[in-house]
Amino acid sequence: MTEKRRAAVIGGNRIPFARANGAYAKASNRDMLTATLDGLAARFGLADQRIGEVAGGAVLKHSRDRDLTRESVLGSRLAPTTPAYDVQQACGTGLETAILVANKIALGQIESGIAAGVDTASDAPVALNDDLRRVLMELNGARSLGDRLKAVAKIRPGQVVPEVPQNAEPRTGLSMGEHAAITALEWNVSREAQDELAAASHQNLAAAYERGFFDDLITPYLGVTRDGNLRADTSAEKLAKLKPVFGKGLGDGTGATMTAGNSTPLTDGASSVLLGSDEWAAAHKLPVLAHVVDAETAAVDFVHGTDSHGPDGLLTAPVFALPRLLARNGLTLQDFDFYEIHEAFASTVLATLAAWEDPAFAKERLGLDAPLGSIDRAKLNVTGSSLATGHPFAATGGRIVATLAKLLHEKGAGSRGLISICAAGGQGVVAILEGA
Amino acid sequence: MSNDTLRDLSQNGLVQKLGVPRIPVLRRHSPGAPLLTGPAIVGVIGAGRFAEPVRALLKHAGVADVESTTGTAGAEGDTGSGDKVAAVVLDATSVSTLDGLAAVQRFLTPAVKRLAPGGRLLVLGPDPTSDGDADATADATADVAADVEAAAVAQAFDGLIRSVAKELRAGATANLLVVSPQVQPAAVDSSVRFFLSARSAYVDGQVVRVGVPVGPAQDAVGVDDPDEIVHPLAGRVAVVTGAARGIGAAITATLARDGAAVVAVDIPAAGEALARVANAAGGTALQLDITAPDAAQRLIDHVRERHGRVDVVVHNAGITRDKLLANMDPDRWDAVLAVNLRAQLTINAALQAGGPDGGVLSDTGRIVCVASTSGIAGNRGQTNYAASKAGVIGMVRALAPRLAGRGATINAIAPGFIETEMTAKMPLGTREAGRRINSLRQGGLPVDVAETVGWLGLAESGGVTGQVVRVCGQSMLGA
Numbered sequence: 013m014t015e016k017r018r019a020a021v022i023g024g025n026r027i028p029f030a031r032a033n034g035a036y037a038k039a040s041n042r043d044m045l046t047a048t049l050d051g052l053a054a055r056f057g058l059a060d061q062r063i064g065e066v067a068g069g070a071v072l073k074h075s076r077d078r079d080l081t082r083e084s085v086l087g088s089r090l091a092p093t094t095p096a097y098d099v100q101q102a103c104g105t106g107l108e109t110a111i112l113v114a115n116k117i118a119l120g121q122i123e124s125g126i127a128a129g130v131d132t133a134s135d136a137p138v139a140l141n142d143d144l145r146r147v148l149m150e151l152n153g154a155r156s157l158g159d160r161l162k163a164v165a166k167i168r169p170g171q172v173v174p175e176v177p178q179n180a181e182p183r184t185g186l187s188m189g190e191h192a193a194i195t196a197l198e199w200n201v202s203r204e205a206q207d208e209l210a211a212a213s214h215q216n217l218a219a220a221y222e223r224g225f226f227d228d229l230i231t232p233y234l235g236v237t238r239d240g241n242l243r244a245d246t247s248a249e250k251l252a253k254l255k256p257v258f259g260k261g262l263g264d265g266t267g268a269t270m271t272a273g274n275s276t277p278l279t280d281g282a283s284s285v286l287l288g289s290d291e292w293a294a295a296h297k298l299p300v301l302a303h304v305v306d307a308e309t310a311a312v313d314f315v316h317g318t319d320s321h322g323p324d325g326l327l328t329a330p331v332f333a334l335p336r337l338l339a340r341n342g343l344t345l346q347d348f349d350f351y352e353i354h355e356a357f358a359s360t361v362l363a364t365l366a367a368w369e370d371p372a373f374a375k376e377r378l379g380l381d382a383p384l385g386s387i388d389r390a391k392l393n394v395t396g397s398s399l400a401t402g403h404p405f406a407a408t409g410g411r412i413v414a415t416l417a418k419l420l421h422e423k424g425a426g427s428r429g430l431i432s433i434c435a436a437g438g439q440g441v442v443a444i445l446e447g448a
Numbered sequence: 449m450s451n452d453t454l455r456d457l458s459q460n461g462l463v464q465k466l467g468v469p470r471i472p473v474l475r476r477h478s479p480g481a482p483l484l485t486g487p488a489i490v491g492v493i494g495a496g497r498f499a500e501p502v503r504a505l506l507k508h509a510g511v512a513d514v515e516s517t518t519g520t521a522g523a524e525g526d527t528g529s530g531d532k533v534a535a536v537v538l539d540a541t542s543v544s545t546l547d548g549l550a551a552v553q554r555f556l557t558p559a560v561k562r563l564a565p566g567g568r569l570l571v572l573g574p575d576p577t578s579d580g581d582a583d584a585t586a587d588a589t590a591d592v593a594a595d596v597e598a599a600a601v602a603q604a605f606d607g608l609i610r611s612v613a614k615e616l617r618a619g620a621t622a623n624l625l626v627v628s629p630q631v632q633p634a635a636v637d638s639s640v641r642f643f644l645s646a647r648s649a650y651v652d653g654q655v656v657r658v659g660v661p662v663g664p665a666q667d668a669v670g671v672d673d674p675d676e677i678v679h680p681l682a683g684r685v686a687v688v689t690g691a692a693r694g695i696g697a698a699i700t701a702t703l704a705r706d707g708a709a710v711v712a713v714d715i716p717a718a719g720e721a722l723a724r725v726a727n728a729a730g731g732t733a734l735q736l737d738i739t740a741p742d743a744a745q746r747l748i749d750h751v752r753e754r755h756g757r758v759d760v761v762v763h764n765a766g767i768t769r770d771k772l773l774a775n776m777d778p779d780r781w782d783a784v785l786a787v788n789l790r791a792q793l794t795i796n797a798a799l800q801a802g803g804p805d806g807g808v809l810s811d812t813g814r815i816v817c818v819a820s821t822s823g824i825a826g827n828r829g830q831t832n833y834a835a836s837k838a839g840v841i842g843m844v845r846a847l848a849p850r851l852a853g854r855g856a857t858i859n860a861i862a863p864g865f866i867e868t869e870m871t872a873k874m875p876l877g878t879r880e881a882g883r884r885i886n887s888l889r890q891g892g893l894p895v896d897v898a899e900t901v902g903w904l905g906l907a908e909s910g911g912v913t914g915q916v917v918r919v920c921g922q923s924m925l926g927a
Contacts, residue, residue: 047720050723050724050727051719051720051723051733053723053727054712054722054723054724054726054727054732054733055723055732055733056732057730057731057732057754059726059727059728059730060730089727224716224737224740226716227716227735227736227737228734228735230716230719231719231720231723231733231735232716232717232718232719232720233720234720235720237716237717237719297753297754297755297756298754299753
């Protein structure tokens with residue numbers, strides 16, 4: 013491969029994440045994204061500056077959120093001459109925006125860019141009942157009084173029931189938690205291991221706050237200064253007392269390992285990452301924390317399966333993405349100083365690690381002679397992850413990129429970090445950052 | 449409408465007929481506004497070297513009509529007739545006798561009568577601490593007597609100016625610049641400009657010593673370059689702590705208005721407001737708890753990385769935890785001292801220490817510490833706060849000579865009653881008393897403190913160091 017220009021991660025900004033229907037209940041996606049961009053502008057002196065582009069997105073969007081990112085840029089302190097576009101790839105959105113911006117920088121198409129993501133489960137887009145919507149569209153198109161009356165006559169009491177977005181896969185009807193529970197059972201992920209991972213996430217996040225790690229990564233919003241989901245004093249023992257909520261019908265009850273404590277709650281929040289060329293960063297006297305090395309996105313068939321195997325787990329696409337990424341870069345799974353594996357559920361992280369360790373799976377499904385192997389768990393999610401911070405879908409990628417870049421910068425030049433994010437729709441995004 | 453309802457009402461003619469005295473609306477600086485709104489009188493007693501340069505400064509600043517007067521002890525000056533003037537400046541630096549002092553009175557008496565509303569009286573006086581002749585040890589008795597008289601006369605200006613400041617009406621102020629004999633005229637320019645301008649609206653009855661500037665010689669403000677007058681801090685890098693609100697937010701906005709690149713610092717929990725302040729100023733926000741053990745290093749690393757150096761450091765962050773001493777718990781005491789004094793000591797020590805590359809504080813470094821009139825006068829329920837603020841003054845005096853060698857100055861500003869969110873929450877009676885017991889009969893605004901920071905932050909203000917400047921409208925507290 014020829015030597016290519018690599019995009020620099022300069023820094024990030026996010027607002028503290030808040031549980032749904034909590035502190036940000038009345039904030040819209042646009043409000044949160046604008047505030048996040050403003051915090052980023054303040055941190056890096058970007059007020060009234062033209063940035064190459066802003067790529068952002070949300071998973072749950074109102075119809076009014078057309079070009080959400082551009083509208084947020086216009087409301088922010090960034091120069092209005094900054095172009096922007098929306099991206100949507102479920103929970104992969106935030107990382108995918110960073111990859112898009114980084115690629116354009118690597119190609120020399122832009123010198124600077126912002127990757128962003130936002131989601132609200134509180135201000136979710138509850139829509140008009142679909143039947144009622146059709147009647148109203150018909151009414152709108154009616155040309156004569158008779159046609160209008162005909163359309164109005166189709167209105168029925170049942171049509172007042174609104175369309176509420178479901179946290180379920182359209183093709184299976186199963187919630188994400190139920191999908192994850194199936195995968196957890198397949199890989200024999202124990203309740204204890206999940207609770208331990210969840211407890212570590214909270215403890216790591218709390219410790220990171222204590223040492224001021226987030227002082228230059230977060231800007232408070234609406235009076236919230238720390239992630240609302242954080243339980244600094246939790247423990248595996250406390251989490252063990254919670255009742256299972258997913259997988260209750262699986263494996264004669266043995267599949268009921270997933271609780272509200274080892275699953276992420278619905279969360280509101282937004283994040284952003286400032287990227288640029290090294291030259292742009294130097295010209296603006298801005299730090300370079302890390303470089304984006306490479307990225308890979310995979311997708312699995314979680315609906316049908318094939319003759320040789322059943323459907324794959326909904327959230328297992330990163331399992332398939334990573335071997336391709338490692339091979340392309342001549343790296344092994346053990347070549348990293350930090351692993352940031354998004355904690356959609358504790359079981360997802362553990363199932364992913366189990367799949368990478370499994371010789372049979374490596375041979376049969378990944379086409380490898382040997383499994384990727386295990387990782388040093390002390391390098392996993394060292395400043396906490398989604399179980400503790402919460403998980404505003406499209407904002408998680410930006411949170412992780414900025415966090416990992418700072419960790420790598422602290423570790424020193426040449427250190428390496430891996431990001432793995434699973435997403436609905438059977439997709440998964442993985443990426444490599446290198447410390448600067 | 450301002451916070452000060454009584455002042456607003458007193459502008460009304462009917463209210464004035466009821467016997468309510470008119471509380472002056474002070475003129476504040478706006479970019480591009482002229483230095484003075486009318487003519488000026490510049491006088492000199494004896495052999496002062498400053499009158500001519502001040503006249504030149506005023507002419508450059510667009511003051512069309514500058515009357516020149518020389519006073520003598522023999523007769524009343526010729527300043528008694530004529531139109532109102534916006535400023536009266538007297539160079540009395542060579543006055544060393546009671547006769548000379550009498551000449552000052554003969555000059556000032558008619559001159560102050562002509563001072564317009566919002567006018568400025570600025571006297572450049574002799575330095576009471578100067579030794580006179582270098583070989584004074586061998587002097588005859590008569591010479592000793594003359595030296596003592598000179599010292600007495602020099603100190604007399606203090607009482608004279610503080611008194612006339614209390615007599616002036618309608619927002620006019622009187623201040624004294626004590627000028628040491630070795631000072632070249634250009635060294636007083638930035639101070640003369642500040643005290644004559646609307647920037648010093650709430651600085652009254654103050655005595656500021658101007659010595660030989662520390663560090664490398666500075667060019668005078670480029671009077672022919674309009675941009676330098678509108679943006680006197682252009683190219684300078686400033687750090688302001690406690691910048692998220694109140695006085696700190698005003699300092700950030702004002703320094704940015706005057707051209708500085710501002711790093712606005714506040715605790716992480718105040719980050720939302722801090723980001724707004726920083727963005728409005730076109731500066732940057734640094735979320736940092738200045739009491740953290742590594743805070744000084746993080747601050748220095750940050751400005752080095754982002755700007756390569758810092759020119760102006762404003763220690764504005766401060767907290768109150770009021771309690772009578774009898775009921776004071778260690779937490780309240782420690783918290784106030786940690787933020788208001790220890791953090792300043794730590795950061796200043798780190799700035800002074802320099803480093804392998806000569807340190808991040810530039811060779812025209814200006815440290816400005818926000819103290820308080822509480823630290824001078826004391827305040828019931830504020831033993832911790834007043835101790836910390838008095839401590840700031842002690843720190844400034846101790847550091848000034850140590851910083852001089854590297855071209856840096858350090859000064860304290862002691863705000864009096866300033867209209868902020870904090871004072872708006874005071875009980876009405878306390879608030880009204882605080883507002884009125886000063887020569888301008890009103891509270892100051894955060895911008896009044898900020899403008900004073902701007903003056904001390906100029907590279908050209910190298911002659912002012914180790915000073916405490918009160919921004920208090922000549923409050924009776926701590927006078």
